[in-house]
Amino acid sequence: MTRLMLALFLCICATCLRAEPLRLAVTSSFENSGLAARLLPAARDDIGVDVQLLVVGTGQALRLGAAGDVDAVLVHARAAEEAWLAQGHGTTRTEIMTNDFVLIGPDTDPAGVRGSPDIGTALSRIAAAEAPFVSRGDDSGTHLRERSLWPAAPEGPWYRETGSGMGATLTVAAGMGAYTLTDRGSWLNFAAKTGLAILHEGDDALLNTYAYLPVNPGAHPHVNAVGAEAFGAWLTGPVARDLIDGYRIDGQPLFTSAR
Numbered sequence: 001m002t003r004l005m006l007a008l009f010l011c012i013c014a015t016c017l018r019a020e021p022l023r024l025a026v027t028s029s030f031e032n033s034g035l036a037a038r039l040l041p042a043a044r045d046d047i048g049v050d051v052q053l054l055v056v057g058t059g060q061a062l063r064l065g066a067a068g069d070v071d072a073v074l075v076h077a078r079a080a081e082e083a084w085l086a087q088g089h090g091t092t093r094t095e096i097m098t099n100d101f102v103l104i105g106p107d108t109d110p111a112g113v114r115g116s117p118d119i120g121t122a123l124s125r126i127a128a129a130e131a132p133f134v135s136r137g138d139d140s141g142t143h144l145r146e147r148s149l150w151p152a153a154p155e156g157p158w159y160r161e162t163g164s165g166m167g168a169t170l171t172v173a174a175g176m177g178a179y180t181l182t183d184r185g186s187w188l189n190f191a192a193k194t195g196l197a198i199l200h201e202g203d204d205a206l207l208n209t210y211a212y213l214p215v216n217p218g219a220h221p222h223v224n225a226v227g228a229e230a231f232g233a234w235l236t237g238p239v240a241r242d243l244i245d246g247y248r249i250d251g252q253p254l255f256t257s258a259r
Helices: 003-019 028-032 035-047 058-066 078-086 119-129 141-149 166-176 184-188 225-235 238-246
Strands: 022-027 051-056 072-075 094-106 133-135 159-161 180-183 196-200 207-214
Touching: 022 028, 022 058, 022 225, 028 035, 028 051, 028 166, 028 184, 035 051, 035 225, 035 238, 051 058, 058 072, 058 078, 058 141, 072 225, 078 207, 094 119, 094 141, 094 166, 094 184, 094 225, 094 238, 119 141, 119 196, 133 141, 133 166, 133 180, 141 180, 166 180, 166 184, 166 196, 180 184, 207 225, 225 238
Parallel strands: 022 051, 022 072, 133 159
Antiparallel strands: 072 207, 094 180, 094 196, 094 207
């Protein structure tokens, strides 16, 4: 292929990609962290893909993908993702980046969580003290992980569910002086931290991996498979990796790209 033909081909591809937006269902932590605002304009400038976000919990994102209402999903609940793929809803699962979950609570720490040897012990202390705990309760990746970490199912008036995203849940926790589990990116980007602090972090069980899954065009021929493939390749390329690894708030890195 001559240079002229190659340039024409790329121009036509870019025009096609720009003509049809990519509908991407994402977990709210991806947007709350501020990373989406860095990545999406760069993708549009670099490869001509205009990404339109539907910000929901992981469970809802996967349901939208299964129904063919979006072209791809970016979520963080591996077991649910693999089940979704096994059911034929998607084509591939590509890990894009990681961060971690942290346990947030009132700086006074009424449940004595500080110094806990692991997250299970920390949560057990909250339950034993019946200290207020706020859960997202929205079938999101964060909610699913939080529920899996409790040594025993939490119940009682001290345990409350917001049914909302991470930003709203952090706001409720701040207002109540309650504990909650959040991804580190959303915490660092949360403005109203007064009275709250990270009280437990660092367990292997708190590692948080985000994966990109295009919707299966065989099941839903109308999806933008070309745009989904192009954006997925871009997310694992050098431009996106540098943006992910270089994204910081107050000098602290939020994510590590999957290389």
